[in-house]
Amino acid sequence: MQLSNNSYSFRIQPQDVDFQYRTTMAAMTNILLTTAGYNADDNGFGIRDLNNIDCSWVLLRLAVEMDYFPKQYEKIQVETWVEKVDRANTTRNFLIRNEQDEIIGKASSNWAMMNINTRRAQDLILLNGIHKHATGVTLSMEKPIKLEVVEGNPVNVFKVKYSHIDINGHTNSTRYVEWISDCFSLDVYRQKRIKRFEINYVNEILFDEEISIFVNEIEKDDFRFEIRKEGKTACRARMVLTAAS
Numbered sequence: 001m002q003l004s005n006n007s008y009s010f011r012i013q014p015q016d017v018d019f020q021y022r023t024t025m026a027a028m029t030n031i032l033l034t035t036a037g038y039n040a041d042d043n044g045f046g047i048r049d050l051n052n053i054d055c056s057w058v059l060l061r062l063a064v065e066m067d068y069f070p071k072q073y074e075k076i077q078v079e080t081w082v083e084k085v086d087r088a089n090t091t092r093n094f095l096i097r098n099e100q101d102e103i104i105g106k107a108s109s110n111w112a113m114m115n116i117n118t119r120r121a122q123d124l125i126l127l128n129g130i131h132k133h134a135t136g137v138t139l140s141m142e143k144p145i146k147l148e149v150v151e152g153n154p155v156n157v158f159k160v161k162y163s164h165i166d167i168n169g170h171t172n173s174t175r176y177v178e179w180i181s182d183c184f185s186l187d188v189y190r191q192k193r194i195k196r197f198e199i200n201y202v203n204e205i206l207f208d209e210e211i212s213i214f215v216n217e218i219e220k221d222d223f224r225f226e227i228r229k230e231g232k233t234a235c236r237a238r239m240v241l242t243a244a245s
Contacts, residue, residue: 007079012070022069026177035078038090045130058114059173063198066105089144093139106141147236150226154212170204180225192241199237205229
């Protein structure tokens with residue numbers, strides 16, 4: 001439900017939470033992407049509008065910082081706006097508030113427009129009207145950065161299935177977050193919570209491709225991840241943990 005020109009309300013559902021009734025990072029990512037979709041639709045450059053020119057949005061980078069993960073049935077408000085629009089990509093920011101209107105999380109994201117037939121990025125100058133929505137309003141958090149290669153042996157190997165694929169014909173963005181989150185045990189989540197999560201999407205993953213997941217702890221509670229498909233980098237990610245409250 002839309003609250004204002006750029007703020008949307010969500011109630012945390014049972015399927016959004018983990019065994020401790022806290023919203024998962026994958027569910028929070030999905031809420032952010034849903035918010036982005038709602039706002040893009042409202043402003044005339046949503047998926048359906050892009051489909052009219054054989055294009056779609058693809059997420060390039062995302063960084064999320066959470067002070068608190070809402071519990072089951074809590075209501076949150078997510079505010080979003082476009083910070084800037086370049087020729088190759090656009091930056092969209094988010095603020096997450098609880099029912100008391102306190103900020104409990106922030107996020108920043110980068111997007112590109114992809115031709116769904118050629119699978120190539122398109123010049124955003126082709127998207128009439130989007131530039132007038134660039135506010136120039138920044139967010140007081142570190143932007144998503146380019147993450148480094150992760151070495152070592154894979155901690156998980158499997159093939160992409162039907163349920164992983166979205167309307168763009170490739171693996172849904174939130175599936176990567178689920179796979180990365182699954183690298184930790186329940187005991188870890190009993191003791192820790194995610195403070196910051198960021199991800200770089202490098203190459204799309206398609207149906208039936210074999211993927212391998214690599215992880216390194218570079219400092220205490222600061223982890224780096226890499227997902228490779230058939231040996232080629234698909235994404236890199238970072239997860240910073242802190243003591244559970």
